[in-house]
Amino acid sequence: MKDTRETPSVSRRDFLKSAGCLTIAIPLFGNCWLPEAEKTFAEELPGSLNRQPQISAWLEVLANGKLRVYTGKMELGQGIRTAIAQVAAEELDMDMSQVEVHLAETGKTPHEGYTAGSGSIENSAMSVRYAAAAARQKLLELAAVKLKSSPAKLTMANGHVLVAGGKEKLTFAQILDGKQITDEVRLPVKLKDKTTYRLVGKAIPRTDIERMARGEQVHIHDLRFPGMLHARMVRPPAYSAKLVSLEESTLKKEFPGIVKTVVNGNFVGILATDEYEAMQAQAFLQKHIKWETGQNLPVEDLPTHIQKQATKTEQVKSKGEKPDSPSISHKASYFKPYIMHGSIGPSCAIALYDQSVLHIWSHSQGVYPLREAMSKMLELPPDQIHITGVPGAGCYGHNGADDAAADAALMAMAYPGKHIRVQWSREEEHGWEPYGSALSVDLEASLDQSGKINYYGSNVWTDSHSTRPGGDAATLLPARHISKPFQMQSAGYTGGGHRNAEPYYALPNLQIQAHFFEGPLRVSSLRGLGAYANIFALESFMDELAEKAGKDPLAFRLTHLEDERAIAVVKKIQELTKNEKRGKNEGMGYAFSRYKNTATYCAIAANVWVDSSTKEIKVKKMWACIDAGEVINLDGIINQTEGGMIQAASWTLKEQVTFDSQHVSSLNWATYPIFRFSDVPQVEVAVINRPQEKALGAGEAAQGPTSAAIANAVYQACGKRIRQLPIEAALRQS
Incomplete structure (x- = not known):
């Protein structure tokens, strides 16, 4: 794939130098329709636009009259490119084919921090929406002068401004005469009436999917340049290992295509003209290099180890008091191991x-x-x-x-x-990748005489959940290995560890504490952060409490919910599964959460088959109901939810990072098994579209409730409560 992108112009780079920073995210999209009255004026600007309010930071009219949209977000397979094109084309009454989206590039696109936390729709797509709406008004004003008319008598269609009832029209490029709109977006911004939408809320497929299916060049892995050289790294055998010596002279004799060997402290790299020779030289050098291995990793029971390592405690939530003599009390402990991104x-x-x-x-x-x-x-x-x-x-x-x-x-x-x-x-x-942290969760609760929860307590043990690059160079692996190594200056973002530890249910008395440790393995952000483990624990525990109260698990949840949107997704799951028949050795499990307790609502059901003798588990079907507010792309939100359920099912049943006293030992798909195509269940997603509500990100909503729904289904199928992930390994040991 040849690089045909433009080199950023100096003027645009200089223009964006003063842009601020924002930490953000992944997307959302949209099947159940609940129309309500629309507001056509934006009441507040998204964070990204507040920091970079110039219209020209987000939109550029090209010489051919088409539109180029800039986003600081990266396409991760979530379809953000399509969703952003939709909102821009909608506000400017253009066809999707007339809009191209330029992804993250320093000096060219807005500074939008990270593509993370399910915030790309809320921030980037909404910034583009408001910038496009403001651009629309400016284009109409400028066109009115050229067409000797008034903005009220002009309309837009397919990249043109037209005089109503007449034949006169101008392209956007003709209106601007080679210039760009440099105005800032300021409130109030008049948005398009949502009842007139042609594109937003519709299921518009991603064009890059077809290119991938055809084997065309899409990804960084496909990018090639003339005369390009190939590099391979020789990694230490352990996190703390130090280089003693290497046989560089022998390497050059064995592999004449080696251009250079770079040794910088414990950083060792090989540069070759041929990629295969670089790989061969890497394998050779790994056998002819000496390291001092350094400190050993702990090999004791991991849940015990991480609880002992905690050095800091935070009171996350404290409300009311623990009852002295509850009618029913219950305690349980849950554990999630280290898991990896495992990019294909x-x-x-x-x-x-x-x-x-x-x-x-x-x-x-x-x-x-x-x-x-x-x-x-x-x-x-x-x-x-x-x-x-x-x-x-x-x-x-x-x-x-x-x-x-x-x-x-x-x-x-x-x-x-x-x-x-x-x-x-x-x-x-x-x-060597940064993993999702291991978590240990201890829960306790009590029920009153009516079977309602009157006390809930949670203790979470967690490492950091984000050591992303930024102000600290040590977040980069090679920076830790060079001759002047960088050491981590902070623990990173620890707050993600207690994400969703507080229940979304209406409970009178709560105590939530988080305990922070520095674990043996490198960690950072992984989809959902601590929400995956906390919701697994919380929603498994809700099933256990429902059983102690003698209540149906969904009815028990509904008893404790007050938010109508939360109730709606749970009732929809109830409706979707009410006629499902359970076969022999099958169980149906349920779970609910609102991601971050402020974002997308999601309820999950899972039908699971378990062979009690062989301990084989098969997820037969999963259902989801999701409410992410206003739907931008219906196809996208369904894809996000389906993918989230399947990925979470793989985490829940199979995945855990293993390590010995030296280093990680799960180095391939045999030692770190993931779902194969034969494991993937049938999935069904219902989407509640609420055009009157904020558009929210859906990328991380399904992970947590999927894990608990599967665990609860396993219990229904075989009578085993599994509280330690992954379930397959725990069931074999039970």
């Missing part, structure tokens, strides 16, 4: 240092934060680092993409003038 395509990056600017092509989820960390690692001013975002294999979190980019950068600086491509192996990806 291992991390990849390309870098070129042209003696003045370091150019990097990466599937990073945050090109601006990556540039900030890279600047510190290389001691190079940010203006001399240009990062272009190119989609990679989906991962939903902080995987090895930024590390591969740092690898490529170090190699490119050591060998200027050539494009340097770094491709990680499967073993590197599995062994």
